Amino acid sequence: MTLTELKYVVAVARERHFGRAAEACFVSQPTLSVAIKKLEEELEVKIFERSASEVSVTPLGEEIVRQAQVVLEQAAAIKEIAKRGKDPLAGPLRLGLIYTIAPYLLPDLVKQVIERARQMPLILQENFTAKLLEQLRLGEIDAAILAEPFPDTNLAVAPLYDEPFVAVVPRDHPLAKRDSITAEELKRETMLLLGNGHCFRDHVLQVCPEFARFSDTAEGIQKSFEGSSLETIKHMVAAGMGVTLVPRLSVPKGALDPAQRDVVAASAPGDAAYVRYIPFAGEPPTRRVVLAWRRSFTRYEAIAALRNAIYACELPGCKRLT
Numbered sequence: 001m002t003l004t005e006l007k008y009v010v011a012v013a014r015e016r017h018f019g020r021a022a023e024a025c026f027v028s029q030p031t032l033s034v035a036i037k038k039l040e041e042e043l044e045v046k047i048f049e050r051s052a053s054e055v056s057v058t059p060l061g062e063e064i065v066r067q068a069q070v071v072l073e074q075a076a077a078i079k080e081i082a083k084r085g086k087d088p089l090a091g092p093l094r095l096g097l098i099y100t101i102a103p104y105l106l107p108d109l110v111k112q113v114i115e116r117a118r119q120m121p122l123i124l125q126e127n128f129t130a131k132l133l134e135q136l137r138l139g140e141i142d143a144a145i146l147a148e149p150f151p152d153t154n155l156a157v158a159p160l161y162d163e164p165f166v167a168v169v170p171r172d173h174p175l176a177k178r179d180s181i182t183a184e185e186l187k188r189e190t191m192l193l194l195g196n197g198h199c200f201r202d203h204v205l206q207v208c209p210e211f212a213r214f215s216d217t218a219e220g221i222q223k224s225f226e227g228s229s230l231e232t233i234k235h236m237v238a239a240g241m242g243v244t245l246v247p248r249l250s251v252p253k254g255a256l257d258p259a260q261r262d263v264v265a266a267s268a269p270g271d272a273a274y275v276r277y278i279p280f281a282g283e284p285p286t287r288r289v290v291l292a293w294r295r296s297f298t299r300y301e302a303i304a305a306l307r308n309a310i311y312a313c314e315l316p317g318c319k320r321l322t
Contacts, residue, residue, distance in 0.1 A: 003075055005039045006068040008032045009047060013065040014138060016055050070296075073139050077298045088301035089120040095306070096125045096132040096144040100200040100230055101289065104249035105145070105313065112309035120302055128197045136294055143293040143303060145310075147199050155292045158303075159321035160310055164284040165207065165245045166256065168237050171265065171274050175243075179258050180281035183207050190242030192233045195226045200287070204245045207285045238271035247287065248317040251277050256317075288321075 011021035012032070022029040040047055047061035057065060083090055097105070106124065113122055125132075125141060132144040133153050145160070167181045169189075175181055186208050194201040227233035233244050252268065254260040255277045265273045291310070293303055311320055 001039055001042060003072065005035050006071055008035050009039065009065060009068050010072065010138065012036065012048060012055060013057050013061070018055060069137075069139060073294070073296050076139070077296070080298045087119060088299070089117045089305055091119075092121050092123045093143065093299070093302050093306060094123045094125070094141040096127055096135060096141040098129055098132065098144075098146055098199060099126050100194070100198065100247060101145055101147070101249075102126045103231070104247070105310070108313040109309060112312045113306070116309055116312070117302075117305045120305060129199045130197070133292075136292065139294070142297060142299070143291060143306065146290055146292055147203070148288045148290055150199070154295065156295045156297075158291045158307060160289045160291055160307070161315055161318040161320050162286045162288050163315075163318045164248045164286045165203070165280065166248055166251050166284075167243060167278045167280070168234060168246055168275050169243045169278060170237055170240045171276050172240075173243070173276070175278060176276040178278055181278045182281050183285070186243065186245075192236050192242045192244040193226050194230070194233065195228060200230070200247070203285075203287050207245060234275060235271055238274035245285075246277075249315065251317075253316070286319075289318075 008021065008025060008027075011024050012018060015021040015024060018033055019029050022032040025032060036047065043064070045060055045064070046058050047064055049056045049058055080091075102124070110122060113120065125135075127135070129146055129150050132141065132146065133150060133155075135141045136144055136155060137153060167175075167186065169175050175185065191204070191208055193204055227236055230246055230250055234246070236242065237244055252264055252272070254264040256279055257264075261276060265276065267273075291303070291307060297303070311322060
C-alpha cells in the first residue's frame with residue numbers, strides 16, 4: 001500500500017462520493033477508483049459499499065480510515081520535523097475560525113502574523129464549530145479559534161480571552177439612551193438570533209433562556225427572528241425588527257462611550273447609524289475564546305507564534321488569558 005492510496009481512502013470517506021473525492025485529490029475518478037480497488041484487493045477487505053446513489057464506509061473500513069488518517073499525519077510530521085530543522089515557522093498554517101470571530105479578529109491578527117512570522121502565512125477558513133472540529137480531526141486544518149463550550153474531542157486547547165457581550169438596539173428604542181442594560185430588561189424585547197449551527201446563538205440563549213422556547217415554534221415569529229450573520233442581524237436591528245446581542249469585538253470603536261456614540265453613529269456608513277450599542281450593567285455575560293489543535297501536531301513553535309500574535313491584537317474590552 002502507498003500513502004497516495006491512503007489519501008484517496010480518507011478523501012472518499014470524507015466526501016462519500018468518488019467523483020468529489022477525485023476532485024479534492026486533483027486526480028481523475030478512474031485513477032482514484034482503481035487505486036482504492038487495488039488496496040481493497042491487497043488487504044482482502046471491502047472498505048466501501050458502493051451503490052448508484054451513495055458510497056458508505058463498512059464497519060471494518062471505518063477502522064481502516066481512522067488508521068489511514070493517523071499514518072498520513074505521521075508522514076506529514078516527518079516532513080515537518082525536517083522543515084523545523086531549517087526554520088520552525090516555515091510554511092503555511094491552516095487556521096479555522098468560527099463565523100462570529102473571523103470578521104472581527106482577522107484584520108488585526110493577519111497584520112500581527114505578517115509582522116511577527118512572515119514566513120508562516122495563514123490559510124484561513126470560516127465555518128461552524130462542528131465542521132471545524134471535524135476538519136481538525138481529519139487533519140484538514142492545523143488549528144482553530146473557537147468559543148467554548150464544544151464537545152471533548154481530545155484536542156489540545158489553550159484559552160485566549162474572555163469576550164463580553166453587548167446589546168444592540170434601534171437608535172429610537174427606549175433603551176437607546178441608557179448607559180447600561182440588564183438581561184432582565186431584554187426579556188420583554190423581540191430577540192434576533194443567529195440560525196442553528198452558530199454557537200453564538202446558544203450563548204445568547206444562555207443569557208436570555210426564555211427565547212429558547214420561542215425560537216423553534218410558530219409563536220416565536222413574534223418573539224424572535226433569525227439571521228445568517230451578525231452583520232445581517234445588525235441590519236435587522238437598524239430596521240426596527242428587534243434587539244440582539246453581539247460579541248465585544250464586533251462593536252465599532254467609540255460606540256460604547258456615551259459621550260461619543262452619537263458622533264460615531266452619525267459618521268457610520270449605511271444603516272449602522274440607526275443602531276446603538278449598550279453594555280451590560282455589572283458583570284457582563286461573556287464567552288471564552290480558545291485555540292484548539294491536534295495533540296499530534298508537531299509544529300509547536302507555530303502554535304506559540306499564533307498565540308503570541310493573537311495576544312498582540314487590540315482585543316478591546318476582552319480579558320486576555322495567558
